[in-house]
Amino acid sequence: xxxxxxxxxxxxxxxxxxxxxxxxxxxxxxxxxxxxxxxxxxxxxxxxxxxxxxxxxxxxxxxxxxxxxxxxxxxxxxxxxxxxxxxxxxxxxxxxxxxxxxxxxxxxxxxxxxxxxxxxxxxxxxxxxxxxxxxxxxxxxxxxxxxxxxxxxxxxxxxxxxxxxxxxxxxxxxxxxxxxxxxxxxxxxxxxxxxxxxxxxxxxxxxxxxxxxxxxxxxxxxxxxxxxxxxxxxxxxxxxxxxxxxxxxxxxxxxxxxxxxxxxxxxxxxxxxxxxxxxxxxxxxxxxxxxxxxxxxxxxxxxxxxxxxxxxxxxxxxxxxxxxxxxxxxxxxxxxxxxxxxxxxxxxxxxxxxxxxxxxxxxxxxxxxxxxxxxxxxxxxxxxxxxxxxxxxxxxxxxxxxxxxxxxxxxxxxx
Ligand SMILES: *Cc1c(COP(=O)(O)O)cnc(C)c1O
Numbered sequence: 001x002x003x004x005x006x007x008x009x010x011x012x013x014x015x016x017x018x019x020x021x022x023x024x025x026x027x028x029x030x031x032x033x034x035x036x037x038x039x040x041x042x043x044x045x046x047x048x049x050x051x052x053x054x055x056x057x058x059x060x061x062x063x064x065x066x067x068x069x070x071x072x073x074x075x076x077x078x079x080x081x082x083x084x085x086x087x088x089x090x091x092x093x094x095x096x097x098x099x100x101x102x103x104x105x106x107x108x109x110x111x112x113x114x115x116x117x118x119x120x121x122x123x124x125x126x127x128x129x130x131x132x133x134x135x136x137x138x139x140x141x142x143x144x145x146x147x148x149x150x151x152x153x154x155x156x157x158x159x160x161x162x163x164x165x166x167x168x169x170x171x172x173x174x175x176x177x178x179x180x181x182x183x184x185x186x187x188x189x190x191x192x193x194x195x196x197x198x199x200x201x202x203x204x205x206x207x208x209x210x211x212x213x214x215x216x217x218x219x220x221x222x223x224x225x226x227x228x229x230x231x232x233x234x235x236x237x238x239x240x241x242x243x244x245x246x247x248x249x250x251x252x253x254x255x256x257x258x259x260x261x262x263x264x265x266x267x268x269x270x271x272x273x274x275x276x277x278x279x280x281x282x283x284x285x286x287x288x289x290x291x292x293x294x295x296x297x298x299x300x301x302x303x304x305x306x307x308x309x310x311x312x313x314x315x316x317x318x319x320x321x322x323x324x325x326x327x328x329x330x331x332x333x334x335x336x337x338x339x340x341x342x343x344x345x346x347x348x349x350x351x352x353x354x355x356x357x358x359x360x361x362x363x364x365x366x367x368x369x370x371x372x373x374x375x376x377x378x379x380x381x382x383x384x385x386x387x388x389x390x391x392x393x394x395x396x397x398x399x400x401x402x403x404x405x406x407x408x409x410x411x412x413x414x415x
Contacts, residue, residue, distance in 0.1 A: 022340055022341060022344060023361065023363070028041070029041040029044070033063070033064035034053070034063040034064055034253060035058070036061070036379045036380050037052060037384075038052075038356065039051075050354065051354050051355060052354060052355050052356065052384050053356045054356065054380075055356060055358050055375055056253075056375060056377065057218070057248065057375060058249075058375075059221065059250040059376075061378040062251070062303070063254075063379075065296075067292055068252055071291065072254075072289040073285070075095065075285045075286075075287060075288020075291075078288075079093055079095060079287075079288065081283065081284070081285070082284075083283070085281060086276075086277060086279065086280060087114075087270075087281050088277060093287070095284060095287045095288060095291065096114060096282070096287055099114065099294075100113065103260055103294070104260060106294055107229065107231075107243055107245075109238075109240075109261050110261065111260070111263045111267070112258050112259070112260040113258060113269050113270050113273075113276065114256060114258050114282055114287075115256070115259065115276055116255070116256065116279045116280065116281075117248065117255060117256060118145065118215070118244055118245060119145040120257065120276070121245075121259045121273075122145040122146045122148065122149040122215065123148050123152060124149065124259075124269065124274050124276055125149060125213070125242065125259050125269060125273060126152065126153035126182075127273075127274070128268050128269045128271075128272040128273040128274075129182075129242075129265050130153055130154075130180060130182060131179070132155060132156070134156070134178055134181070135155060135175040135178040135180075135181050136150055136155050136156070136184055137157075137158050137171050137175065137181065137183050138150060138159050138160075138184035138185070139184065139186065141186070141189055142215070143186055145215075146184060146186075150184070156178065158171055163194070163197060165197060165200045168201070169208075172204060172208035182211045182241075183201060183204075183210050183212050184213045185198075186215045186216075186218070187214045187215065187218065187219040187229055188216070188217075188218035188219045188332065189218075191334065191364070192326050192332070192334060193328045193330040193332030193334060194326070194328050195223070195230055195233065195330065196214065196230060197234070198230055198233075198236050198240070202234075202236045202239045211242070212242070213240075213241065213242040213243075213261075214231065214242070215245065216231070216244070216245045217249055217257075218249060219245075219330075220246075220249075220250055221250035221297055222250050222303070222304040222307050222308075225301070226301055226304075227297055227303075227304040229243065229245070231243070240261065242260075242262070242265055243261055244257065244258065244259050247286070247290045247293075251293050251297075252289050252292075254289055254290070256282040256287075256290065259273075303378040306378040307376060307378040310331070310377070310380050311329070311331045311333070314333055314385055317385075317389050318333065318389070321389065321392065321402060322401075322402035322404070323335050323336075323401075323402065324336040324405075331376040333374045334360075334371040334374070335371055335372045335373075335392070336369070336371050337370050337371055337372065337401070337409065338368055338369065338371075338406065338410050338413065339368075339410070339413035339414055339415060340361035340362060341413075342413045343359030343360065343371060345399075346372055346395055349395045349398065350391055350395055353390075353391035354387070355387070355388050355391040357372050357373070357374050358373065367415065368410075368415035374388075400412070
């Protein structure tokens with residue numbers, strides 16, 4: 001009754017506005033498991049199309065790995081489907097604690113606590129370990145879930161310019177009188193694929209007596225020479241006070257996340273973090289799957305090595321073809337198109353060529369920085385990447401952007 005025609009019209013107007021602005025998100029339905037080759041229904045009701053997926057977080061190609069699927073089946077048989085409880089009431093199995101121990105070992109920390117997701121880990125961690133006497137100092141480009149967690153925490157909040165170490169230092173000086181100082185960053189930033197300068201950050205945190213929290217969701221399993229994460233790449237393993245990460249990306253892609261770090265901080269989360277206390281425990285088959293993922297990654301670096309090789313091939317050849325990409329060395333490779341509509345048209349044409357890669361534009365990235373974000377996987381074979389490269393080149397030619405400068409592309413298409 002309260003949902004009147006007027007209310008309906010109000011929402012309709014907002015939703016139509018999103019469509020007109022070209023920022024309405026449409027989903028494509030995948031009928032197959034997640035992998036390099038997928039079968040997609042798009043638009044809704046159309047017949048299935050076989051395409052190469054080049055925009056999943058499936059960095060290590062483990063989302064549908066036979067051994068992980070087998071482990072999940074076995075976990076289902078031995079430990080059941082669901083626990084119908086949060087952890088502290090009656091939702092903790094031996095395998096939950098086993099996985100926490102394995103993550104502690106893998107990440108090189110003191111202890112680990114599982115969360116239903118990394119978004120939940122980030123929502124709960126700050127309020128569990130800080131009070132209004134403390135300060136949180138975050139990079140301006142941190143992930144949305146960290147921003148949510150910061151909002152839910154009573155500590156004071158300040159930011160520093162993206163990866164600007166001088167600015168961070170000035171903020172550490174400014175807030176030197178606070179009881180605790182916590183610096184907050186992503187390990188790998190998801191939109192540009194750049195990494196936080198963790199060596200410098202650890203140095204600054206030691207100098208100013210601050211703690212450091214790193215969200216390594218886009219790094220765990222493959223960044224660093226044995227895939228432990230951004231802290232391994234920068235040689236600061238054991239020096240990060242809090243690492244949060246997800247199992248929903250490189251580590252099998254199902255769901256779940258964790259807070260890993262100093263023993264007392266993890267213990268504080270177990271006592272106080274609300275998403276841990278008030279949301280259901282991770283399902284046993286998923287726990288068994290992540291355990292298998294960590295066993296695979298601890299036994300061999302084969303998959304992260306292959307990912308590295310694939311990434312180098314992809315970055316080098318895109319540049320050779322004349323695209324402007326964001327420099328870096330992570331498997332997140334943004335191809336810059338600057339104009340929002342161009343990024344959408346480009347993505348649609350790629351799809352016609354059998355390549356699934358989504359366009360990103362404002363507000364997901366800053367105005368005038370529209371792009372196609374590609375994400376390389378160890379599940380890609382050379383033939384996948386070659387076919388994708390051909391498609392990108394063909395579409396790039398169509399829009400006449402190959403070998404062009406940023407300014408030339410903007411002159412043709414606008415910001
Ligand atoms: C994906 C992501 C998350 C969310 O992880 P979920 O486990 O899917 O909730 C959190 N932080 C960062 C940096 C991410 O990229």
